[in-house]
Amino acid sequence: MSTLQTVPREMTLTVRDTCLCLHAQRAARVLARRFDEAFRPLGLTNGQFSLLMSLNRLEPPALGSVASLLTMDRTTLTAALKPLERRKLVRVAVDKEDRRSRRLILTEAGRNLLTKAVPIWKDEHAALGLLGGDDVAGLKHQLFDLRELPQRRDHLRLRLGSHEALQHLPEWGEVILRDLLVIGLPCSL
Secondary structure, three states, X not given: OOOOOOOOHHHHXXXXXXXXXXXXXXXXXXXXXXXXXXXXXXXXXXXXXXXXXXXXXXOOOEHHHHHHHOOOOHHHHXXXXXXXXXXXXXXXXXXXXXXXXXXXXXXXXXXXHHHHHHHHHHHHHHHHXXXXXXXXXXXXXXXXXXXXXXXXXXHHHHHHOOOHHHHHOOHXXXXXXXXXXXXXXXXXX
């Protein structure tokens, strides 16, 4: 006979009130809906705006570099490009130097649409108070740090080797060791 185990109600409330992932997801959904609504007159979503902006470069970027920038896998990016291609805002071309690679080209129509979208983006950020201030700068820095955490953890593990203690090292311990390495202090396990 199996014993049914349950998570205590107090833990459910703790997660509801303190979970960084939950609160980040909720905030992201609210922002996404707000920007989707703002870009609706242009026939854009916030994700499409970000994708088009990521292509606004001097040279057409490779599909892989855009996927990395947007933290998307290539398949998801390819699917996201399809409606933009149909609207002739983006063109996908074979890389002249590496025929296995694809370059993403922002068309003239795409550039024109971005020109109309940027003032909307600025207005929304201004309305949200997201264009300046120390609090906003700190938030942006923390969000960047969160996004880069997996790469930094992998780099740290490479620098420190495969010491057994690393297998049990909590994330905050990795941060401390990383900081010690950055400032050049010797650290040992």
